[in-house]
Amino acid sequence: MRRALLLFALAAALPARAQEPTLAWPVDCRIGQDCFIEDYVDQDPEPGRQRDFACGYNARDAHRGTDIALLSFDAIDEGVAVRAAAAGRVLRTRDSMADDRLMRGVTNQNACGNAVLIDHGGGWQTMYCHLRRGSVAVRPGEPVEPGTPLGLIGLSGQTNHPHLHLTVTKDGAVVDPFRPAADPGTCGEPGETLWQDPPTYVKTGLVTAGFSTAVPEFEAIRDGSARAEYGAPALPLVVYALMAFAQQGDVLELSAAGPKGEIFRHSVVIETTQNSSFQAYGRKAPPAGWPLGEYLGEALLTRDGTVIAHRFAHIDLRP
Structure with missing residues (x-):
């Protein structure tokens, strides 16, 4: 009995293994109709080359996230909502950069543009980039649930077209939500994803x-x-x-x-x-x-x- 109690006490003292977040679709759009996945995380380590998680070419060199792109610049004025993909707490926000296709004043430090960074616990974080100036709807420290409005897609930061750039990280390392268990720099058959309802992959x-x-x-x-x-x-x-x-x-x-x-x-x-x-x-x-x-x-x-x-x-x- 004493041994069982000791083992129980040790188990209780160990931190619980953080669950991988399950991601809801983060944009108020219909994929294949008024938006599509433009670029995935680049899995090719060679400079000047790109390869997505399924060994296709739907990525850009050194791209570190998933781009969900709109089909019209008019959608910026109409307002397309960006929502939290998983429960967590807001760490940081930026809401002061102009929506400028010419990217004037953009540096490596603010290339994400107006943005929201959310912590999901266990080292997991999501970053939402290129939001419309004045649209950020949350503040640091606030809790969020899947679907909580974060802002609107804009044209801030290093972008010349309207899209959401979503980056998922674990302990600071980029994770591709379409193939999270794979070794970095590899590609192959799609398997388990972080998505609650995985979007269909199209190689073309x-x-x-x-x-x-x-x-x-x-x-x-x-x-x-x-x-x-x-x-x-x-x-x-x-x-x-x-x-x-x-x-x-x-x-x-x-x-x-x-x-x-x-x-x-x-x-x-x-x-x-x-x-x-x-x-x-x-x-x-x-x-x-x-x-x-x-x-x-x-x-x-x-x-x-x-x-x-x-x-x-x-x-x-x-x-």
Whole structure:
């Protein structure tokens, strides 16, 4: 009896093993309809290369979180809520940075933009980045439950399009919620996740999209030299998109709009399943030239009417 009591006392004195948090969907949006998962945690340790948890290309080099992206800049003004993914307590917040696509004043220290950091106990934390200025709805020290409103998706910090960047950490190390038990830097078949209702993984994605002033070559798209951030009014405007693992029957829509409205909107049905392929479409400048100012391009990839990938492109036309 004394031995049993001693063992019980020792067991009671040991700290309980912290449970992994179960994550609820953190954005008020419908995945595949008005939002999608744009990028996952990068599992490739080599600089300049990227690989998601399932060995696809839906990640960016050295990316440390999950990006849930919206399909429209208008959604920022309409207000799309970000909610706590799990119960915990707010550690820190930031709510003073401007929503600025040009990322003026952004440094390594504030790249997350307006944000909320939540502690879930046992070394687990979640960080919610790029919130709209003035929208943060919680304060440090406050308890939260799954679904507690934290703020609205914005354009603060190091981002040029509206999305939530969610980072999950355990004892300071990044954990991919889609494959939490895997060794860092590895990829493979999806297994157990931290998600309460795991989103469906789609290997197909858009590696990049951009503006060019002529139909670009494949290698120029891959190495980045095709991208034009500035252009002249007399030059053509072309939007291109580089796809990974696009399947036969997928539909890619390329569009561009400027100061006077839409310039073009062009759809193409993918005819052949390929690991890597690109499409481009554009228009020659009108006789008087394009109006000066900023132009927004979009590449939207759908499968059976469901959004599986989307990228924005930007160019500024100057004299």
